[in-house]
Amino acid sequence: MTRWVATPALARACAVAAAGLVGAVALGSPVLVVLTAPFLVPAVLGLVHRPRTTPRLVPDLGVQRLHEGQGLASGLVVEPADGVEHVTRVLERPPYVVLSPPSGVVGGLLRDGMPEAGIGVTRWGRRPVGAEQVALTGAWAGFRWGPRAVPAVTVPVLPQPAAFDSRAEAPQPDGLVGAHRSRRVGSGTEFSGIRGFAAGDRLRRIHWPVSLRTGSLQVVTTRAEQDSGVLVVVDAFRELGHSGGVDGPASSLDLTVRAASALAEHHVRVGDRVGLRVLGPGDARVPLGTGTRHLHRLAGTLARIVPANRQVDEDAALELGVQGDCVVYVLSPMLDAPVVTATAMLVRRGVPVIVIDTLGERDLDELGGPRSRAGLAWRMRRVERDNLLDRLAGLGCPVVPWRGPGTVDDVLHRLARRAQQPRVRAR
Structure with missing residues (x-):
C-alpha cells in the first residue's frame, strides 16, 4: 500500500460520532452529543492531522561485512517523516540468521527514535538480511501507510577462523624478504x-x-632472505553433514572454509605470500600476495563459496595451478578421485603437499543407523576413501585431520628436513 488510508479506528469513530450527532438533532436529545464526544474528538483530530506526504523507506544496516557470530542493529530511515507517529516493523528470518527479539516484531513512537531489531548471522556466506514489512501510523491512529516490503540487503559473512597457530617453518620459502628462512x-x-x-x-x-x-x-x-609461498586449495565440490552455524555442528565444508581461513590468516600474519584455489562452482583463484588487504580478499573469496553438491566426473582432470616452489595445503574430505589424482600429481612433481582431512566425524544415526542401507553405503564409501588416502600416503604425502593449533607442525618439520635432501622430479 503506497498511500495513506483511514484506519478502522478512525472509520468507527467517525461513524459513531456522525450517528450521535444525527440522533441528537433528530430526537432533540443533547445527551447523545455528550455520549458521542469521546468518539467525535479523536475523529476530528485524526482528520485534521492527516499526513500529506508520501514517505520513503531506506534501510540502514551500518556495516558492509560481518564475521560469523557477529550481529548488527537493523536501522531504518523514513523520509520524510512528517505526520508519522508510530512505526511497526516485522523482520523476516532467513536461514542462519537470528533476530532479537526472536519474533522479529518491533514497534514504537517515532519521536522516541526508530525502533531497531538485532540481527545476528551464524554461518559464513552471502546472507540476505534486513528484509521486513513496515507499517506507519499517523497522529491519533487516524491514517495508516503500508505495510510496505523493504528488500533484503546481501551482506558478505566472513568465516570465523578456526583456532590455529604453528611454530614450524615452511619447507620451501620462495620470494622476497619474509618471516621464514630460506633453505637456499x-x-x-x-x-x-x-x-x-x-x-x-x-x-x-x-x-x-x-x-x-x-x-x-x-x-x-x-x-x-626469502619468504614462503603458500597455496591453500579448498575442495567445494560437495558438502557432507548439516551445518548448525558457528555454535552448532559443523559440516565438512564448514571445517574446510574455517580451516582455510585460519591457515591463510596465520601465514599472512607472519609475512608469507598466500594464494587460494577453490575447486567447485566458480573455480575461484587468488594469486599469491601479502598484507592485510590481501587477507581481506582471501576471506571474501572464501565467503562466496557455494557447494556444488553434484556428482563429480571421476575422469575429470584438475589442474591446481601450482607455479614455482611453494607449500600446498589441500583441504578436502578426499571423497572425489579427481582431487586425489591432482594431489598425487603434485607430490610426484616434488611439490611439498599437505592434505588436511576435513571430513570430520559423521554420525551414522543421521543415516538411519549403521545397518541401514544409507549407513552401509556410507561405510563402504569410507573404506574406498581410506584406500585412496593410504595410496596417497604411500607416495609420501602426509594426510592429517584438522585439529586446530599444531595440526601441521610435525608435518612441516618433516617436510623441511626432506627439503634439504636432493630431489628427483617427475616431468
Missing part, C-alpha cells in the same frame, strides 16, 4: 654453515679462525 644459500644475515673458499666468494666472508686451523681458506655461508 645466498646473501643474508642468518648463519648457514662453513665451506671451502671458491672463486667468486667475497673476502669479507672468510672465517679466519677456521682457515688458520685447517690450513685452507674457509668462508661463512648464510641463508637467503
Whole structure:
C-alpha cells in the first residue's frame, strides 16, 4: 500500500460520532452529543492531522561485512517523516540468521527514535538480511501507510577462523624478504654453515679462525632472505553433514572454509605470500600476495563459496595451478578421485603437499543407523576413501585431520628436513 488510508479506528469513530450527532438533532436529545464526544474528538483530530506526504523507506544496516557470530542493529530511515507517529516493523528470518527479539516484531513512537531489531548471522556466506514489512501510523491512529516490503540487503559473512597457530617453518620459502628462512644459500644475515673458499666468494666472508686451523681458506655461508609461498586449495565440490552455524555442528565444508581461513590468516600474519584455489562452482583463484588487504580478499573469496553438491566426473582432470616452489595445503574430505589424482600429481612433481582431512566425524544415526542401507553405503564409501588416502600416503604425502593449533607442525618439520635432501622430479 503506497498511500495513506483511514484506519478502522478512525472509520468507527467517525461513524459513531456522525450517528450521535444525527440522533441528537433528530430526537432533540443533547445527551447523545455528550455520549458521542469521546468518539467525535479523536475523529476530528485524526482528520485534521492527516499526513500529506508520501514517505520513503531506506534501510540502514551500518556495516558492509560481518564475521560469523557477529550481529548488527537493523536501522531504518523514513523520509520524510512528517505526520508519522508510530512505526511497526516485522523482520523476516532467513536461514542462519537470528533476530532479537526472536519474533522479529518491533514497534514504537517515532519521536522516541526508530525502533531497531538485532540481527545476528551464524554461518559464513552471502546472507540476505534486513528484509521486513513496515507499517506507519499517523497522529491519533487516524491514517495508516503500508505495510510496505523493504528488500533484503546481501551482506558478505566472513568465516570465523578456526583456532590455529604453528611454530614450524615452511619447507620451501620462495620470494622476497619474509618471516621464514630460506633453505637456499645466498646473501643474508642468518648463519648457514662453513665451506671451502671458491672463486667468486667475497673476502669479507672468510672465517679466519677456521682457515688458520685447517690450513685452507674457509668462508661463512648464510641463508637467503626469502619468504614462503603458500597455496591453500579448498575442495567445494560437495558438502557432507548439516551445518548448525558457528555454535552448532559443523559440516565438512564448514571445517574446510574455517580451516582455510585460519591457515591463510596465520601465514599472512607472519609475512608469507598466500594464494587460494577453490575447486567447485566458480573455480575461484587468488594469486599469491601479502598484507592485510590481501587477507581481506582471501576471506571474501572464501565467503562466496557455494557447494556444488553434484556428482563429480571421476575422469575429470584438475589442474591446481601450482607455479614455482611453494607449500600446498589441500583441504578436502578426499571423497572425489579427481582431487586425489591432482594431489598425487603434485607430490610426484616434488611439490611439498599437505592434505588436511576435513571430513570430520559423521554420525551414522543421521543415516538411519549403521545397518541401514544409507549407513552401509556410507561405510563402504569410507573404506574406498581410506584406500585412496593410504595410496596417497604411500607416495609420501602426509594426510592429517584438522585439529586446530599444531595440526601441521610435525608435518612441516618433516617436510623441511626432506627439503634439504636432493630431489628427483617427475616431468
